[in-house]
Amino acid sequence: MPANPSVPEAAVSRLAAYLRILNGLASSGADHVSSADIGSLVGVSPDQVRKDLSHFGEFGRPGVGYDLKDLRDELARIMRLDRVQVAVLAGAGSLGSALVRYGGFAQHGFRIAAVFDIDPSRVGARLGNCTVEHLSRLPDRVAELGAAIGIIAVPGSAGQSVAALMEEAGIKAILNFAPVKVKVNNSVKVRSVDLGRELECLAYYLPE
Amino acid sequence: MPANPSVPEAAVSRLAAYLRILNGLASSGADHVSSADIGSLVGVSPDQVRKDLSHFGEFGRPGVGYDLKDLRDELARIMRLDRVQVAVLAGAGSLGSALVRYGGFAQHGFRIAAVFDIDPSRVGARLGNCTVEHLSRLPDRVAELGAAIGIIAVPGSAGQSVAALMEEAGIKAILNFAPVKVKVNNSVKVRSVDLGRELECLAYYLPE
DNA sequence: GTTTGTGAATGAGTTCACAGCA
DNA sequence: TGCTGTGAACTCATTCACAAAC
Numbered sequence: 244m245p246a247n248p249s250v251p252e253a254a255v256s257r258l259a260a261y262l263r264i265l266n267g268l269a270s271s272g273a274d275h276v277s278s279a280d281i282g283s284l285v286g287v288s289p290d291q292v293r294k295d296l297s298h299f300g301e302f303g304r305p306g307v308g309y310d311l312k313d314l315r316d317e318l319a320r321i322m323r324l325d326r327v328q329v330a331v332l333a334g335a336g337s338l339g340s341a342l343v344r345y346g347g348f349a350q351h352g353f354r355i356a357a358v359f360d361i362d363p364s365r366v367g368a369r370l371g372n373c374t375v376e377h378l379s380r381l382p383d384r385v386a387e388l389g390a391a392i393g394i395i396a397v398p399g400s401a402g403q404s405v406a407a408l409m410e411e412a413g414i415k416a417i418l419n420f421a422p423v424k425v426k427v428n429n430s431v432k433v434r435s436v437d438l439g440r441e442l443e444c445l446a447y448y449l450p451e
Numbered sequence: 452m453p454a455n456p457s458v459p460e461a462a463v464s465r466l467a468a469y470l471r472i473l474n475g476l477a478s479s480g481a482d483h484v485s486s487a488d489i490g491s492l493v494g495v496s497p498d499q500v501r502k503d504l505s506h507f508g509e510f511g512r513p514g515v516g517y518d519l520k521d522l523r524d525e526l527a528r529i530m531r532l533d534r535v536q537v538a539v540l541a542g543a544g545s546l547g548s549a550l551v552r553y554g555g556f557a558q559h560g561f562r563i564a565a566v567f568d569i570d571p572s573r574v575g576a577r578l579g580n581c582t583v584e585h586l587s588r589l590p591d592r593v594a595e596l597g598a599a600i601g602i603i604a605v606p607g608s609a610g611q612s613v614a615a616l617m618e619e620a621g622i623k624a625i626l627n628f629a630p631v632k633v634k635v636n637n638s639v640k641v642r643s644v645d646l647g648r649e650l651e652c653l654a655y656y657l658p659e
Numbered sequence: 660g661t662t663t664g665t666g667a668a669t670g671a672g673t674t675c676a677c678a679g680c681a
Numbered sequence: 682t683g684c685t686g687t688g689a690a691c692t693c694a695t696t697c698a699c700a701a702a703c
Contacts, residue, residue, distance in 0.1 A: 259651040308662065337548075443467040513679070513680045
């Protein structure tokens, strides 16, 4: 079931949310959940939950619901979150540093195994468990570490060239925080988060 | 033209991107642009550009295109980015600190005018131009500063209560980084960015 | 009675295609 | 000819509704 392109991207995002809920519920004793339970905790309709799951198979029993642990394991497998994913980070500025310190990633099974920057004054600095390395080391290190995920936290002007470097190094998925649209071969998946733009959009909704 | 709800949210986001492009182009001499120019720089179709603009009026001239500065000014007005927007930030942890240091916001006309945290060990610390204040000061300070935007960078467990506090204080738009769905009165606009989930979604697209 | 899985209906947003103006 | 603005066609996702399973 590897990355079926017919599954809406929004559905993939919701599946990640369901998985979190199930992980939370797993520690709290219950052993079955319904699509209504999941939906109300995540904020979507039960129909939506069932439709999202139906892209991948039949996991529930009519009249009963879903076995909590089974469904959790299935979702983790579908989302490739049943193993540790190794990521590398380009950019050790304020955003990059925050991402390394942000515990959330490790907690979700991601390991930021190397950090790179092009600024010599940052190279050699300690950041979390990593020592900042020069960007030119990225290809070698990606190969050594077997990293499949790249995180771009560099200024917009450097975004495209870093993306190209990652692609060349064999990175398969990129989380891009640089405020530019990066172009890569379409075997590489890119998701972009533009913090400035998020705020700009909010301003639109302000009254007068 | 205040926050027409019939305008798709995706269109609003693209308008912000167009505005950035236009700001870039404005310094580079040109005085007219076509929807094709804008589209190719942002990565959307010319049709899309024209359709997005058409929600707000007619800004171009057939056969000629758009006057660069006029369009820039119109978009800035539509997006409420023709004035400085005052924001407050809740959460002075690693993500909150990074957001304050991240120059990008100021550059786009946003001013983070106050930072709050509930942890006494952080209160009083210096962060950018601000001194971290106790969260209980938020309502008074929002009123004093006339802030309309709130940024939530606290753990998930505190997200909902902080959102409620902001709503009560008169905040009209919230950028939420806490990994929970926050519920507020629907006169308050919320956009959420869940960094953990972004990475989780990427994992799905990895081969094997 | 409860809850799933899914084809059909609805709805939202994007793309098409063209009339009309410069 | 070149480019805009926009109704119409289309695509895609969500919601509905119901038969089948427990």
